[in-house]
Amino acid sequence: GVTYAIKWRSASDEHKYFTQTKGGAKTFFNLPEKLNGQKRIIITEGELDVLSGREAGLRNCISAPNGAPMKVSEGTIDPSEDRKFAYVWAANDILEQTDKVIIACDRDGPGVALAEELARRIGKAQCWQVEWPDDCKDANDVLLKHGKAALANAIDEATPWPIAGLYAAE
Secondary structure, three states: OOOOOOEEEOOOOOOOOEEEOOOOOOOOEOOOOOOOOOOEEEEEOOHHHHHHHHHOOOOOEEEOOOOOOOOOOOOOOOHHHOOOOHHHHHOHHHHHOOOEEEEEOOOOHHHHHHHHHHHHHHOHHHEEEOOOOOOOOOHHHHHHHHOHHHHHHHHHOOEEOOOOOOOOOO
16 A cells, blocks of 8 residues: 555657656565465566456466566576565565466567576476467567457466476477
């Protein structure tokens, strides 16, 4: 019931401009306090994708607060020094309660990098990935072009995150 951050986005189709209140919390957008029996959480790249998921009847859709990085970082990850992704560590209690973390980021370079960074921090064995239709780059695109059922179906058909050295029977 307390406002702790406000974000604005331009209405222009030509240019995407974003701004937010100074000092706004760097947390997942729409992170529930409790999962209420749900065993999955869906992580998107932006707030509009969360709202698209809600429109399609998907529960526990959240989004990263800072947008996507340009590339995957190298080296090991130390939670105490991982400021850019501190929001992942702060949500650890909720993430550990899930059986499935579905990562549904954009299909562009930064979206792929964000998905990899999230999976590295959450644990790839717990993560699943979404394949968007060929003509769509994100959840909102699927909703606009194909409708609610197609978006819900894309999420429901998520596949386990590939893990190096682990192979499927087929």
